[in-house]
Amino acid sequence: MADYYISGIGIFGTGLVGWQTSEPVLAGHEKYVFADLPKLAPALLPAGVRRRAGSYIRLAAEVATEAVDSSGLDPSRLASVFTTTESDGTITDAICRAICEEEPVVSPTLFHNSVTNAPAGYWCMAVQSLKPSTSIAGHEGCFSLGLIEACLQIETESNDMLYVCHDVTMPYPISKVANIESDYGTAMVITGAQKKTSQAAINWKVIPASETLSEVGIKAIDKIRLGNPAARCLPLLAQIARNESGSVVLPYNDYQHLQVTISPCN
Amino acid sequence: MKPLRISAYTVTSAIGIGQQASFNSIRERKSGLKPCSFEPRLDTFCGMVAGLETLPVRENLSEFDCRNNRLAQLSLQQDDFVAKVDLARKKYGSDRIAVILGTSTSGIQETELAYINRDNKTDLLPDNFKYSATHNLYATSDFVRRYLGLTGHTSMISTACSSAAKAFASAWRMMKTGLCDAAVVGGVDSLALNTLYGFSSLELVSATPCRPCAPDRSGISIGEAAGFALLEWPEQSDSESNFFLKGYGESSDAYHMSTPRPDGSGAAMAMTAAIERAAIDPAEIDYINMHGTASDVNDAMEDKAITRVVGTTTPCSATKGWTGHTLGTAGMLEAAISLLALEHGLIPGTQNTEAIDPTFTSDILLENRPAELRYVLSNSFGFGGSNCSLLLGKGCD
Numbered sequence: 001m002a003d004y005y006i007s008g009i010g011i012f013g014t015g016l017v018g019w020q021t022s023e024p025v026l027a028g029h030e031k032y033v034f035a036d037l038p039k040l041a042p043a044l045l046p047a048g049v050r051r052r053a054g055s056y057i058r059l060a061a062e063v064a065t066e067a068v069d070s071s072g073l074d075p076s077r078l079a080s081v082f083t084t085t086e087s088d089g090t091i092t093d094a095i096c097r098a099i100c101e102e103e104p105v106v107s108p109t110l111f112h113n114s115v116t117n118a119p120a121g122y123w124c125m126a127v128q129s130l131k132p133s134t135s136i137a138g139h140e141g142c143f144s145l146g147l148i149e150a151c152l153q154i155e156t157e158s159n160d161m162l163y164v165c166h167d168v169t170m171p172y173p174i175s176k177v178a179n180i181e182s183d184y185g186t187a188m189v190i191t192g193a194q195k196k197t198s199q200a201a202i203n204w205k206v207i208p209a210s211e212t213l214s215e216v217g218i219k220a221i222d223k224i225r226l227g228n229p230a231a232r233c234l235p236l237l238a239q240i241a242r243n244e245s246g247s248v249v250l251p252y253n254d255y256q257h258l259q260v261t262i263s264p265c266n
Numbered sequence: 267m268k269p270l271r272i273s274a275y276t277v278t279s280a281i282g283i284g285q286q287a288s289f290n291s292i293r294e295r296k297s298g299l300k301p302c303s304f305e306p307r308l309d310t311f312c313g314m315v316a317g318l319e320t321l322p323v324r325e326n327l328s329e330f331d332c333r334n335n336r337l338a339q340l341s342l343q344q345d346d347f348v349a350k351v352d353l354a355r356k357k358y359g360s361d362r363i364a365v366i367l368g369t370s371t372s373g374i375q376e377t378e379l380a381y382i383n384r385d386n387k388t389d390l391l392p393d394n395f396k397y398s399a400t401h402n403l404y405a406t407s408d409f410v411r412r413y414l415g416l417t418g419h420t421s422m423i424s425t426a427c428s429s430a431a432k433a434f435a436s437a438w439r440m441m442k443t444g445l446c447d448a449a450v451v452g453g454v455d456s457l458a459l460n461t462l463y464g465f466s467s468l469e470l471v472s473a474t475p476c477r478p479c480a481p482d483r484s485g486i487s488i489g490e491a492a493g494f495a496l497l498e499w500p501e502q503s504d505s506e507s508n509f510f511l512k513g514y515g516e517s518s519d520a521y522h523m524s525t526p527r528p529d530g531s532g533a534a535m536a537m538t539a540a541i542e543r544a545a546i547d548p549a550e551i552d553y554i555n556m557h558g559t560a561s562d563v564n565d566a567m568e569d570k571a572i573t574r575v576v577g578t579t580t581p582c583s584a585t586k587g588w589t590g591h592t593l594g595t596a597g598m599l600e601a602a603i604s605l606l607a608l609e610h611g612l613i614p615g616t617q618n619t620e621a622i623d624p625t626f627t628s629d630i631l632l633e634n635r636p637a638e639l640r641y642v643l644s645n646s647f648g649f650g651g652s653n654c655s656l657l658l659g660k661g662c663d
Contacts, residue, residue, distance in 0.1 A: 001443065087403060087424070092374070092460075096381040099459040104307075111464030112524035112649060115370065116403060116424035121650025124518040130535060132516035133652060134432055137403030137422040145421045152439040173389045174377065177397035206445070255361060255417040 003201040004151050005265065006240060008071025008189035010063035013224050013231060014182045018066060026234070026241035032220045037183055044126045052109050053122070055168045056088035059185045060119030061126070064164050067187035072197050075127035078189065079159035080120060082135040083146030085229040086178050087116040089170025119164065131159060143233040144252040147204065154192040161190045167230040181227030186237065198265040200240045206252065207259045214248040236260055267543045269512045269662050270438060270497045273354070273505035276345035277602035278337065279491035279589045280313030284344030289606045292614045293634065297588050299475040299487050304457045308466060311475045313489025313590025314457060315340070323409070330409040332373035332400035333456040338410055341454070341492035351414050351450060351496055353504070358447040364419035365411040366437045368429025368453035370594030373400035375458040406454045419446055424594065426648030427557070429453055431597025431656050435514040437497055447502065452494035453595030461488055461593060468524060476560035476591070478584030478616055479569070479630050481623040483560045489590020493598040500662050509605050512546070512641070512659040515539025519651025525563055526647055530571030536653035537575045537643060544641070544657040548576040552639040553613045555600045557647045558584020559591050565623070568645065572628040583631045587617030597646035597654060604642040604658050613637050
């Protein structure tokens with residue numbers, strides 16, 4: 001397969017808000033500084049939607065907007081892939097509490113926002129993209145699953161892609177079983193041809209799971225990586241940030257990892 | 267596109283466990299919709315698969331035990347499906363067969379039960395609640411992969427009611443690029459209070475068995491189903507199946523979270539893309555299995571979309587009056603019904619519906635009609651504006 005190009009990046013995690021400020025931190029040029037996550041109010045979403053949307057929808061809109069803005073591409077022409085492990089735990093919790101009542105009453109807005117592809121739906125509406133959009137769920141390997149799907153759509157359908165991978169914390173008590181320590185999301189615009197905005201060319205191959213998974217090498221950032229399945233992609237972002245050729249090994253499934261090779265575009 | 271052989275398939279829903287029982291119910295016009303014993307507090311009809319309560323998943327996978335995975339297992343056990351996947355596994359290797367399924371809510375009933383049984387002081391969920399292997403969206407794909415002894419690419423697509431249809435598209439891309447040699451695709455969605463009360467809150471649930479395309483249609487009936495298909499390249503397959511995935515088409519409505527674009531243009535885009543990928547003329551389509559939920563807006567927009575894409579003379583029907591709307595697995599269930607139609611030369615009518623909405627212009631059948639079929643289009647449209655159509659056909663030329 002030919003190379004794919006990372007032509008826009010968005011990131012939102014603890015101490016990693018926005019690619020411009022996160023890039024030197026991930027590259028190891030600047031010190032990581034812990035900061036509570038700012039409240040998200042993505043301008044992309046209409047006010048009424050934004051008011052009723054939880055962090056699962058807001059975070060995706062935030063990182064998608066950043067990636068697309070930095071790509072300089074027309075978002076309505078991008079097909080999209082979204083991945084998650086948990087979807088919207090806040091809604092799951094609210095609806096499951098409601099159905100325990102003697103006369104269950106479920107909020108219609110919560111219910112229609114409960115579909116896994118709600119962030120994708122709102123994204124497509126906001127940018128008026130009629131292009132295909134796929135929402136995929138995985139465990140540890142959720143980022144790799146989405147990266148593969150996005151690249152294969154470039155390969156087989158010549159689409160340029162928006163790829164969003166994110167997971168948000170869940171409320172108590174379901175938080176006890178889902179193990180997401182903090183909200184995290186990454187978005188990438190991935191293109192089949194090099195653009196002016198392309199930062200890195202990547203390619204990947206499937207390797208045995210006996211290979212060691214990559215780390216970022218910065219303790220606080222690796223803690224984020226291990227605290228949210230969507231953040232398993234941080235070694236890839238760190239390699240892009242370092243602006244050096246190299247490769248990283250990311251989780252994919254129980255038997256296989258994904259080796260991603262990265263070469264800078266400038 | 268290069269067609270993929272559907273080497274094997276199986277389906278289980280309220281109208282039958284396995285292909286033959288399902289087809290018999292269609293031929294004999296026996297609906298699977300019954301008063302909702304799953305949740306008697308709701309005044310509605312459901313397409314429930316009987317007996318799951320007494321059919322736990324096999325012992326070495328017991329952590330996965332839940333209604334959704336029980337339904338998956340029951341479906342896998344029909345139509346020699348496991349034996350056919352075993353043959354493929356021996357031929358290609360366990361890591362060369364992908365598992366790509368669709369679901370809307372996975373085993374969410376387990377979380378509902380855990381909340382109902384949570385500690386009334388601390389809110390803590392019961393210790394025996396195995397969230398990751400039951401409700402988590404990936405759980406059923408993981409279960410099916412293990413059940414079939416496969417060790418490769420495993421994913422779960424969750425785009426509401428288009429999920430399982432999109433699994434076919436994702437599998438074609440995987441196979442076309444050589445990431446795998448074969449794929450098990452399909453879908454599993456089971457009854458849960460979340461969906462029953464959720465659709466009720468949107469006033470989309472009918473108090474009577476759903477009547478797709480009727481002038482006074484009154485909303486959906488919810489059902490549950492599981493189905494699977496084994497996809498292989500024809501030249502590598504030893505199967506004698508003459509059924510093929512000829513095309514798929516995907517689009518986004520970009521209109522509303524729970525209402526389709528009323529002019530049907532998003533749906534039409536997916537249908538057109540599937541027909542173009544199959545490189546056939548729209549007039550060659552012999553039957554369209556509609557998404558046909560019996561919701562007011564869906565059926566009206568779909569009629570417009572069909573009329574726009576294929577005209578007004580192609581026989582169409584909606585089969586959810588038999589099965590209910592099985593949400594994330596509707597794409598697989600209705601692909602299987604389309605394959606049964608191809609195999610038996612019988613176009614299903616529209617169960618429960620006595621007359622077609624007079625404003626509709628497409629040729630929607632009420633009665634079953636025998637016909638020699640070659641190409642069938644199956645539509646699936648979901649919340650979030652997620653549209654997917656599959657073009658299935660006989661023969662591979």
